[in-house]
Amino acid sequence: MTASLLHRAVTRDHWIGRGLRWPLDRLSVNAVLPVLSGPLFLRRWIVGAGLHRCWLGTYEREKQRALSKILSRGMVVCDIGANTGFYTLLMSRRVGREGHVHAFEPSPGNLAFLRQHMALNKVSNATVHGEALSDGVGQAFFDTSPGSYQGRLDPKGRTPVSVTTLDHLWEQGALPPVDLLKIDIEGAEAGALRGGERLLRRFRPTLFLATHGVETHRECCRLLRSFGYRVQSLDGNTRVEETDELIASNR
Structure with a gap:
Protein backbone atom coordinates (compact mmCIF):
# COMPACT_ATOMS: atom_id res chain seq x y z
CA MET A 1 0.00 0.00 0.00
CA THR A 2 1.44 3.39 -0.98
CA ALA A 3 1.97 6.25 1.48
CA SER A 4 -0.74 8.23 -0.30
CA LEU A 5 -3.25 5.42 0.09
CA LEU A 6 -2.31 4.93 3.74
CA HIS A 7 -2.88 8.63 4.36
CA ARG A 8 -6.29 8.55 2.71
CA ALA A 9 -7.27 5.42 4.56
CA VAL A 10 -6.64 6.73 8.05
CA THR A 11 -7.93 10.26 7.50
CA ARG A 12 -11.06 9.74 5.39
CA ASP A 13 -14.23 7.78 5.75
CA HIS A 14 -14.00 5.30 2.88
CA TRP A 15 -14.08 1.53 2.60
CA ILE A 16 -10.33 1.01 3.08
CA GLY A 17 -10.34 3.19 6.17
CA ARG A 18 -13.12 1.23 7.83
CA GLY A 19 -11.05 -1.94 7.59
CA LEU A 20 -7.66 -0.40 8.33
CA ARG A 21 -8.56 1.71 11.34
CA TRP A 22 -9.88 -1.29 13.27
CA PRO A 23 -6.43 -2.89 13.83
CA LEU A 24 -4.75 0.53 14.15
CA ASP A 25 -7.01 1.49 17.03
CA ARG A 26 -6.04 -1.73 18.81
CA LEU A 27 -2.30 -1.23 18.66
CA SER A 28 -0.67 -0.86 22.07
CA VAL A 29 0.26 2.74 22.82
CA ASN A 30 3.63 1.39 23.98
CA ALA A 31 4.34 -0.41 20.71
CA VAL A 32 7.44 0.71 18.82
CA LEU A 33 7.09 0.56 15.04
CA PRO A 34 9.27 1.58 12.08
CA VAL A 35 8.09 4.63 10.18
CA LEU A 36 6.72 3.25 6.92
CA SER A 37 7.38 6.06 4.44
CA GLY A 38 8.83 9.51 3.88
CA PRO A 39 12.05 11.12 5.16
CA LEU A 40 11.81 9.18 8.44
CA PHE A 41 11.55 5.79 6.73
CA LEU A 42 12.48 3.02 9.20
CA ARG A 43 13.08 5.38 12.12
CA ARG A 44 11.56 3.89 15.28
CA TRP A 45 8.39 5.52 16.63
CA ILE A 46 6.25 4.94 19.73
CA VAL A 47 2.62 4.49 18.69
CA GLY A 48 1.26 6.41 21.67
CA ALA A 49 3.47 9.43 20.98
CA GLY A 50 1.29 10.91 18.26
CA LEU A 51 -1.16 10.39 15.46
CA HIS A 52 -0.95 7.19 13.40
CA ARG A 53 0.16 9.42 10.53
CA CYS A 54 3.50 9.85 12.29
CA TRP A 55 4.59 6.21 12.07
CA LEU A 56 2.86 5.85 8.69
CA GLY A 57 5.15 8.71 7.57
CA THR A 58 2.31 10.78 6.13
CA TYR A 59 2.13 13.46 8.84
CA GLU A 60 2.30 17.00 7.34
CA ARG A 61 3.83 15.70 4.14
CA GLU A 62 4.09 19.11 2.48
CA LYS A 63 6.12 20.49 5.39
CA GLN A 64 8.27 17.35 5.48
CA ARG A 65 9.12 17.81 1.80
CA ALA A 66 9.80 21.54 2.14
CA LEU A 67 12.09 21.07 5.13
CA SER A 68 13.93 18.19 3.51
CA LYS A 69 14.71 20.32 0.46
CA ILE A 70 16.36 23.04 2.54
Whole structure:
Protein backbone atom coordinates (compact mmCIF):
# COMPACT_ATOMS: atom_id res chain seq x y z
CA MET A 1 0.00 0.00 0.00
CA THR A 2 1.44 3.39 -0.98
CA ALA A 3 1.97 6.25 1.48
CA SER A 4 -0.74 8.23 -0.30
CA LEU A 5 -3.25 5.42 0.09
CA LEU A 6 -2.31 4.93 3.74
CA HIS A 7 -2.88 8.63 4.36
CA ARG A 8 -6.29 8.55 2.71
CA ALA A 9 -7.27 5.42 4.56
CA VAL A 10 -6.64 6.73 8.05
CA THR A 11 -7.93 10.26 7.50
CA ARG A 12 -11.06 9.74 5.39
CA ASP A 13 -14.23 7.78 5.75
CA HIS A 14 -14.00 5.30 2.88
CA TRP A 15 -14.08 1.53 2.60
CA ILE A 16 -10.33 1.01 3.08
CA GLY A 17 -10.34 3.19 6.17
CA ARG A 18 -13.12 1.23 7.83
CA GLY A 19 -11.05 -1.94 7.59
CA LEU A 20 -7.66 -0.40 8.33
CA ARG A 21 -8.56 1.71 11.34
CA TRP A 22 -9.88 -1.29 13.27
CA PRO A 23 -6.43 -2.89 13.83
CA LEU A 24 -4.75 0.53 14.15
CA ASP A 25 -7.01 1.49 17.03
CA ARG A 26 -6.04 -1.73 18.81
CA LEU A 27 -2.30 -1.23 18.66
CA SER A 28 -0.67 -0.86 22.07
CA VAL A 29 0.26 2.74 22.82
CA ASN A 30 3.63 1.39 23.98
CA ALA A 31 4.34 -0.41 20.71
CA VAL A 32 7.44 0.71 18.82
CA LEU A 33 7.09 0.56 15.04
CA PRO A 34 9.27 1.58 12.08
CA VAL A 35 8.09 4.63 10.18
CA LEU A 36 6.72 3.25 6.92
CA SER A 37 7.38 6.06 4.44
CA GLY A 38 8.83 9.51 3.88
CA PRO A 39 12.05 11.12 5.16
CA LEU A 40 11.81 9.18 8.44
CA PHE A 41 11.55 5.79 6.73
CA LEU A 42 12.48 3.02 9.20
CA ARG A 43 13.08 5.38 12.12
CA ARG A 44 11.56 3.89 15.28
CA TRP A 45 8.39 5.52 16.63
CA ILE A 46 6.25 4.94 19.73
CA VAL A 47 2.62 4.49 18.69
CA GLY A 48 1.26 6.41 21.67
CA ALA A 49 3.47 9.43 20.98
CA GLY A 50 1.29 10.91 18.26
CA LEU A 51 -1.16 10.39 15.46
CA HIS A 52 -0.95 7.19 13.40
CA ARG A 53 0.16 9.42 10.53
CA CYS A 54 3.50 9.85 12.29
CA TRP A 55 4.59 6.21 12.07
CA LEU A 56 2.86 5.85 8.69
CA GLY A 57 5.15 8.71 7.57
CA THR A 58 2.31 10.78 6.13
CA TYR A 59 2.13 13.46 8.84
CA GLU A 60 2.30 17.00 7.34
CA ARG A 61 3.83 15.70 4.14
CA GLU A 62 4.09 19.11 2.48
CA LYS A 63 6.12 20.49 5.39
CA GLN A 64 8.27 17.35 5.48
CA ARG A 65 9.12 17.81 1.80
CA ALA A 66 9.80 21.54 2.14
CA LEU A 67 12.09 21.07 5.13
CA SER A 68 13.93 18.19 3.51
CA LYS A 69 14.71 20.32 0.46
CA ILE A 70 16.36 23.04 2.54
CA LEU A 71 18.11 20.97 5.20
CA SER A 72 21.61 19.76 4.34
CA ARG A 73 24.54 18.08 6.03
CA GLY A 74 26.40 20.19 8.55
CA MET A 75 23.56 22.58 9.38
CA VAL A 76 22.80 23.70 12.92
CA VAL A 77 19.03 23.85 13.35
CA CYS A 78 16.39 24.40 16.05
CA ASP A 79 13.12 22.53 16.49
CA ILE A 80 11.14 24.92 18.70
CA GLY A 81 8.01 23.18 19.86
CA ALA A 82 9.53 19.76 19.20
CA ASN A 83 6.49 17.95 20.60
CA THR A 84 7.36 14.23 20.72
CA GLY A 85 10.20 14.46 18.20
CA PHE A 86 8.88 13.87 14.69
CA TYR A 87 10.66 16.84 13.13
CA THR A 88 13.66 16.49 15.43
CA LEU A 89 14.24 13.03 13.96
CA LEU A 90 13.80 14.37 10.42
CA MET A 91 16.27 17.19 11.06
CA SER A 92 18.75 14.84 12.70
CA ARG A 93 18.78 12.56 9.68
CA ARG A 94 19.12 15.40 7.17
CA VAL A 95 21.91 17.38 8.88
CA GLY A 96 23.97 14.26 9.54
CA ARG A 97 26.79 13.76 12.00
CA GLU A 98 28.40 17.02 10.91
CA GLY A 99 25.31 19.00 11.92
CA HIS A 100 23.33 19.43 15.11
CA VAL A 101 19.71 19.82 16.22
CA HIS A 102 18.57 21.79 19.27
CA ALA A 103 15.07 20.62 20.23
CA PHE A 104 12.92 22.65 22.64
CA GLU A 105 9.89 21.12 24.36
CA PRO A 106 8.58 22.23 27.79
CA SER A 107 5.61 19.84 28.13
CA PRO A 108 6.72 17.07 30.53
CA GLY A 109 4.77 14.35 28.72
CA ASN A 110 6.00 15.31 25.27
CA LEU A 111 9.52 15.81 26.60
CA ALA A 112 9.58 12.23 27.88
CA PHE A 113 8.53 10.88 24.46
CA LEU A 114 11.07 13.16 22.76
CA ARG A 115 13.90 11.77 24.87
CA GLN A 116 12.70 8.21 24.27
CA HIS A 117 12.69 8.73 20.51
CA MET A 118 16.23 10.10 20.63
CA ALA A 119 17.34 7.02 22.58
CA LEU A 120 15.41 4.49 20.47
CA ASN A 121 17.00 5.85 17.30
CA LYS A 122 20.47 6.32 18.84
CA VAL A 123 20.47 10.00 17.90
CA SER A 124 23.83 11.55 18.81
CA ASN A 125 23.54 14.88 16.99
CA ALA A 126 20.71 16.46 18.99
CA THR A 127 20.45 18.38 22.26
CA VAL A 128 17.09 18.36 24.03
CA HIS A 129 16.07 21.47 26.00
CA GLY A 130 13.18 21.41 28.46
CA GLU A 131 12.67 25.19 28.49
CA ALA A 132 9.97 27.17 26.72
CA LEU A 133 11.14 29.96 24.42
CA SER A 134 9.65 33.44 24.70
CA ASP A 135 10.80 37.07 25.05
CA GLY A 136 12.02 36.85 28.65
CA VAL A 137 14.02 34.69 31.04
CA GLY A 138 12.42 33.25 34.16
CA GLN A 139 9.47 31.06 35.10
CA ALA A 140 6.01 30.69 33.58
CA PHE A 141 3.09 28.27 33.50
CA PHE A 142 2.28 25.77 30.80
CA ASP A 143 -1.13 24.37 29.95
CA THR A 144 -1.62 20.95 28.38
CA SER A 145 -5.08 19.76 27.40
CA PRO A 146 -5.88 16.25 28.70
CA GLY A 147 -5.43 13.61 26.01
CA SER A 148 -3.67 16.07 23.69
CA TYR A 149 -0.09 16.39 22.47
CA GLN A 150 -0.50 20.16 22.23
CA GLY A 151 0.26 22.67 24.96
CA ARG A 152 1.03 26.33 25.36
CA LEU A 153 2.29 28.97 27.73
CA ASP A 154 -0.68 30.17 29.75
CA PRO A 155 -0.84 32.11 33.05
CA LYS A 156 -3.72 29.80 34.02
CA GLY A 157 -1.71 26.65 33.32
CA ARG A 158 -0.82 24.23 36.09
CA THR A 159 2.67 23.17 35.04
CA PRO A 160 5.55 25.49 36.01
CA VAL A 161 8.26 25.68 33.34
CA SER A 162 11.50 27.54 32.81
CA VAL A 163 11.41 30.18 30.09
CA THR A 164 14.35 31.56 28.14
CA THR A 165 15.13 33.35 24.89
CA LEU A 166 17.13 32.48 21.82
CA ASP A 167 19.27 35.58 22.35
CA HIS A 168 20.05 34.62 25.95
CA LEU A 169 21.07 31.08 24.98
CA TRP A 170 23.26 32.36 22.16
CA GLU A 171 24.90 35.07 24.28
CA GLN A 172 25.56 32.55 27.07
CA GLY A 173 27.21 30.14 24.63
CA ALA A 174 24.50 27.50 24.99
CA LEU A 175 23.37 27.90 21.38
CA PRO A 176 25.70 28.33 18.39
CA PRO A 177 24.87 30.34 15.26
CA VAL A 178 21.94 28.59 13.59
CA ASP A 179 21.02 27.99 9.96
CA LEU A 180 17.32 27.14 10.31
CA LEU A 181 14.53 27.29 12.88
CA LYS A 182 11.21 25.46 12.88
CA ILE A 183 8.78 27.18 15.26
CA ASP A 184 5.37 25.77 16.21
CA ILE A 185 4.46 26.75 19.77
CA GLU A 186 0.69 27.17 19.88
CA GLY A 187 0.39 30.96 19.87
CA ALA A 188 3.69 31.95 21.52
CA GLU A 189 5.49 32.43 18.20
CA ALA A 190 5.72 36.23 18.37
CA GLY A 191 7.35 36.09 21.80
CA ALA A 192 9.97 33.63 20.56
CA LEU A 193 10.74 35.91 17.61
CA ARG A 194 11.11 38.97 19.85
CA GLY A 195 13.37 36.98 22.15
CA GLY A 196 15.60 36.02 19.23
CA GLU A 197 15.83 39.34 17.40
CA ARG A 198 19.59 39.77 17.79
CA LEU A 199 20.32 36.21 16.70
CA LEU A 200 17.95 36.51 13.72
CA ARG A 201 19.37 39.83 12.57
CA ARG A 202 22.96 38.63 12.82
CA PHE A 203 22.82 35.09 11.38
CA ARG A 204 19.74 35.27 9.12
CA PRO A 205 18.54 31.66 9.57
CA THR A 206 15.64 30.41 7.47
CA LEU A 207 12.43 30.03 9.50
CA PHE A 208 9.56 27.58 9.16
CA LEU A 209 6.80 29.13 11.23
CA ALA A 210 3.33 27.86 12.12
CA THR A 211 1.17 30.63 13.56
CA HIS A 212 -1.90 30.28 15.78
CA GLY A 213 -4.54 32.99 15.65
CA VAL A 214 -5.04 36.01 13.41
CA GLU A 215 -3.35 38.56 15.68
CA THR A 216 -0.34 36.32 16.30
CA HIS A 217 -0.04 35.75 12.55
CA ARG A 218 -0.04 39.47 11.80
CA GLU A 219 2.44 40.24 14.55
CA CYS A 220 4.83 37.50 13.40
CA CYS A 221 4.72 38.76 9.81
CA ARG A 222 5.32 42.32 11.00
CA LEU A 223 8.26 41.31 13.18
CA LEU A 224 9.91 39.20 10.50
CA ARG A 225 9.64 41.94 7.91
CA SER A 226 11.04 44.48 10.37
CA PHE A 227 14.01 42.11 10.86
CA GLY A 228 14.60 42.16 7.10
CA TYR A 229 12.98 38.84 6.17
CA ARG A 230 10.91 37.95 3.15
CA VAL A 231 7.78 36.07 4.24
CA GLN A 232 5.90 33.63 2.02
CA SER A 233 3.52 30.70 2.36
CA LEU A 234 4.85 27.17 2.77
CA ASP A 235 3.65 26.19 -0.71
CA GLY A 236 4.86 29.43 -2.29
CA ASN A 237 1.49 30.04 -3.93
CA THR A 238 -1.02 30.89 -1.20
CA ARG A 239 -1.27 34.50 -0.04
CA VAL A 240 0.50 35.02 3.28
CA GLU A 241 -2.71 36.36 4.81
CA GLU A 242 -4.55 33.14 3.95
CA THR A 243 -2.23 30.55 5.51
CA ASP A 244 -0.81 29.74 8.93
CA GLU A 245 2.28 27.94 7.55
CA LEU A 246 5.07 30.34 6.62
CA ILE A 247 8.65 30.31 5.41
CA ALA A 248 10.79 33.36 6.15
CA SER A 249 14.09 33.82 4.35
CA ASN A 250 16.72 36.50 4.03
CA ARG A 251 15.88 39.17 1.48
